[in-house]
Amino acid sequence: MDFDLTEDQRLLNDSIARLLADRYAFDARRGYIKSAQGWSQEMWDKYAELGLLGLPFSEDYGGFGGNAVDVMMVMEAFGKNLVLEPYLATVVLGGTAIRLAGTEAQKGDLLPRIVDGSLKLAFAHSEQQARYDLSDVMTTATKDGAGWVLEGAKSVVFHGDCADTLVVSARTAGDRMDPAGLTLFLVPATTPGVARRGYAMRDGTRAAEISLSGVKLGADAVLGTVGKAMGTIEHVTQAGIAAMAAEAVGACEAAHDMTLEYLRTRVQFGRPIGQNQVLQHKAADMLIEVEQARSMAMLAAMMVDESDAAERARNISMAKVGVGQSGRFVTQTAVQLHGGIGMTEEYAVGHYFRRVMAFEHVWGDSAYHLGLLADQVA
């Protein structure tokens, strides 16, 4: 058992922290949000330069041979600074799908372009009717000679508006709720029949509704085995949960730090409000929950590459519940202890609050995963 970071990880951590401290102050971030695409291309290039985009990929594809713990570190730093760029969508979700299911040719073509920053991906799986059920897919792919034709719609696709290539799930067999019969496709966003409506989410990040109408693809667009994508889809979302859990921990930590600073400096009744024990204890409760969430994010990171799928799913669900509940508590309390200023758009604490809210509303909220765990109680 070992909780320490390696020397390389420590150095990388420092470089990310320095870069973000320089370039990702809250006002700079507001500027990025206001830009047309809602994030900073310049920062994206910096991440490529630092090697962050190649972190989890093997050296064979120009990557750095890192693992989910490296990604956890990056995501925690991103959470602290509320980073807007499509890292989760491209490196974690799209990248994991390709890493797990891609052929040598696909990996050789796509991964080096992720690493150098020239290819952005999005994971277009969830649909409006599906809520959190991963097997609920109505989008269809029908055979068309050697190739395929896609019909359907995908909903709340993270960074679906800016992605160059979409990883799209579609049903090649089975009924709407059938876990079998799903297939993943690599769909260049410019393919005729792909229409995208981009929008901002409640936390300022970007997403898109995507419609697929008569989208013709070649046989080489298939990612993985036809009809057998469910395992990959689950694994990709688990990698996503682990990464976003780390990001939520970073956000919680930052919200807690801001709150402590506020309690030290805000004066009422002639003294800093942090001298009130009732507020000190709230701040201590926040600390406890930040640390519990951090433990769970570590667990999730360690489990991303676990080969036993049931064990992996169970632990990721535990982490989702743990981080979700702790995260809600920490960020809600952060707003509360700030009073009125915590309610304002121009103040960062409310943005941390909303980022953690976004974590709760993807791939199953705390109640959903608690239900999965409850089903296993015997």
Add this chain to the structure above:
Amino acid sequence: MDLRFTEEEVAFRKEVRDFIRQNLPAKTRERLRLGYSPTKQDIVDWQRILNRKGWATYKWPKEYGGTDWSPTQRMIFQEENQLGHAPEVNGFNITMIGPVIIQFGTPEQKARILPRAANLDDWWCQGFSEPGSGSDLASLKTAAKQVGDHYIVNGQKIWTSTAHMADWCFALVRTNPNARKPQEGISFLLIDMKSPGITVRPIISIDNSHHLNEVFFDDVKVPVANRVYEENKGWDVAKFLLGNERTGIARLGKSMERINYARELAREVRQNGRPLIEDAGFRSRVAKLQVQAKALELTQLRVVSKAASASDGKPDPFSSVLKIKGTELLQDTAELVMDIAGPLAMPDWAKELDSLNREAGDNEPRIGPDWAGYAAPPYLMLRAASIYGGTNEIQKNILNKAILRL
């Protein structure tokens, strides 16, 4: 970073588990499995079995008969004892007075006290709290005045666990009432409970059991040789004692064992015509406790692994997180077990019978199954877990002082 246990640690866990399975007396195991407190004899017997194996003093340094186990091994040992329904070693002896004597004692004190504490030949109790000094311990008033080569002790201690079965008491007493700060006038004395002038009066707890006592000191003579460390420096000793080995404070193995036990019971108990374990609300409650136990397990491992690499030996303020979360989980799991018993948790068996100890020939029928009769007392008694050892509110003050600094 790697959260898996090493092969050596896995082998160690198996060794401990096997030893407990082979050596723990069956009656003790059954009593603890049903949720009942171990008797004094259970604890004495088990500690002596462990002592023969060299494990009772596992937290002591090797040169004092301890082990050279890593913090992770200690954690595993404690967890396996809890999972295997073994009593915990007497904490007053093993985690309190032993380490104190090793750190501060004279050679004579070490030779006289340590072997007997290890083997539980002497049962120790802790004379700290007083009626007016709970969380504000340094305000204590029990006075010790030196006359010749003795101190004369007068005053009162309260909430003294197991004083009625103790041979010795380590106590904080005031030797200088005029000190600049209250902490500076306190000394640490070892008091023979058979000394004339000591009166022990029971305090019956809300579970109808007798753990707690008031202890009165009326001109009790204590040899100066029984003072630990310097006069008026007793607060340093107390701080060391309270900060010593706090990673085990969460008693996580106990909570895990209770969750397993609850699942076992809920497979048998029926509600609305089907096993309780099939009830959605119940399952959700169990799942939530499992998640909390998992988070605490990871946090505890983090604190333990930090202790393994720390060299200053100072208490880690994060152990307050373990205390708070650990005691909350103990309380919640005890509550779960009690709730499974339903109305049968309510009849008070304490005075009627204790099925494992009852006299031969006592054939009074029990009210409901054995386990149900034992379901409420732990729930009641564990309300104390967030009060003793520094209340959970005091733990939050510690977190504030050491980490938040508001």
